[in-house]
Amino acid sequence: MLDQSINHRFQAAQVLVRDAGLYALQWFRNLESLHTEKKGPQDWVSEADREVEKMIQKRLKLMFPEDGFFGEESGFQQKDSEGLWVVDPIDGTSCFLKGLPSWCVSMAYVVEKEIEIGLIYAPCTDELFAAHRGNGATLNGRPMRPSKATLLSEGIVGLGYSPKSSIEATQKAFAYLFENGGVYHDIGSAALMIAYVAAGRYLGCYEYQINSWDCLAGICMVRETGGWTNDFLAKDGLHSGNPVLAAAPDIKESMLNLFRAAGH
Ligand code: LIP
Numbered sequence: 557m558l559d560q561s562i563n564h565r566f567q568a569a570q571v572l573v574r575d576a577g578l579y580a581l582q583w584f585r586n587l588e589s590l591h592t593e594k595k596g597p598q599d600w601v602s603e604a605d606r607e608v609e610k611m612i613q614k615r616l617k618l619m620f621p622e623d624g625f626f627g628e629e630s631g632f633q634q635k636d637s638e639g640l641w642v643v644d645p646i647d648g649t650s651c652f653l654k655g656l657p658s659w660c661v662s663m664a665y666v667v668e669k670e671i672e673i674g675l676i677y678a679p680c681t682d683e684l685f686a687a688h689r690g691n692g693a694t695l696n697g698r699p700m701r702p703s704k705a706t707l708l709s710e711g712i713v714g715l716g717y718s719p720k721s722s723i724e725a726t727q728k729a730f731a732y733l734f735e736n737g738g739v740y741h742d743i744g745s746a747a748l749m750i751a752y753v754a755a756g757r758y759l760g761c762y763e764y765q766i767n768s769w770d771c772l773a774g775i776c777m778v779r780e781t782g783g784w785t786n787d788f789l790a791k792d793g794l795h796s797g798n799p800v801l802a803a804a805p806d807i808k809e810s811m812l813n814l815f816r817a818a819g820h
Contacts, residue, residue, distance in 0.1 A: 562665070565620060565639075566673050566688045569663055572615050574684060577661045577677035580608045580646055584679070587655055597719040600649055605629050608645035608661065616641055623665075626794070628769045640666045642794070644769035647676075648745030657681070658743040660751075664772035669789050674776030676751045685751040685777055693780035695755050702783045703756045703804040709737025713811075714749030716742055716763030720797070725764045725818040732817035736810065746800065750774025753802045754781045760803040760811040764818065767797045775802065784808040786815075 583590060583604035592602040609627045616623060624637035628644045641663060646652050648659030657680035665673035674687040685700070687693035693700045705711050713733055717726050733740055741758070743749060746766055752758040754777035761774075768788070775785045786801040787793075799820060803811035 562639075562667070562672050563688065565623075565665055566686075568619055569616075569665070569673060569675050570684065570686055572612060573661050573663050573675040573677040575615075576608050576612050576645065577679040579611055580604055580652075580659075580661060581679040583607070584652060584655075584659075587653065590653070592653060598650065599718070600653055601629060602646075602649070602653060604652070605646045605649060609643060612641075612643055612645060612661075612663070626769065628767065638667060639672075642666055642769050642772050644747060644767075647747040647770055648743070651744040656744070658745050658748055660745055660748050662747040662769065662773045664769075664776060666772065666789075666794070671772050671776040671779075671789075674773035674780075676747050676773050676777075678748060685755065685773075687754070687773075687777040687780040689776060689780065691780070693754055693777040700755045700777065700781050702754060702778070702781045703759050704806065705759050705804060706806040707737070708733060708759060708807065708810045708814075711759040712757070713738050713740050713814075714742065714746075714752065714758045714761035715740040716746045716749060716761070716766065716800075718763075718765075720766070721764035722819075725820075729762055729764075729814055729818040732814045746770040747774050750785075750800065750802050751777055753783055753804060754778045756804070759807045760814075761800065762802075762811065762814060762818070763800050765797055766800045768794045771800045775800070778802045784811075
């Protein structure tokens, strides 16, 4: 795919991800009227998730009809297209439904297993995290810079957990982090926690098992700021998920040691 067509998508999708976030914010301000359903243990979906995803899919179809779409709530459309949008309409759904601010809209664009575009919009802080492979990454238009820390004891690590995760592995990851002077956050949105690594807010991020729509956008950002991530799309990561590991440049070995301590 020609780079200018990817750049066109990057520019158009920055507008779309913000529009989608502002649409979601309308639902967020009327939670009492929101219909929700339980998808599984600690896993909910609401009409907000579905309606925001429909809006994103409709707008992408109008602008880029040749592209495929893979959404958390609607699954695959045109999965054999050259370019594929991977979308989580509301990452941090549990937070969203409880009226907590740490949620976002996450969009990634993948071509031949390369994550070309990563976009995350967090409406409650009005923060747009954006990355275009080979062209850097920005937060509200300003370049993002990862942490320069060299030790886990110098900052915060995002550690995600859900019933998809191994309890034992997650406990071992926590133990390794604490034994090395680290502290953790779990804000309930993997997309945001990975974006925070790119932004220099977190030293790294780990979750034992996560879906592609939760993390591909953030992975693009971390890589574009000189950070490191595991090869999330290896094997069948796009469809079946994988562990996710992201690190600031000089924290890579520490995060790999945490990953090994967790049993990977
Ligand atoms: C969530 C992730 C979270 C993870 C949960 C869940 P959702 O995404 O962002 O970090 O621990 O498994 O997948 O369900 O809110 O889109």
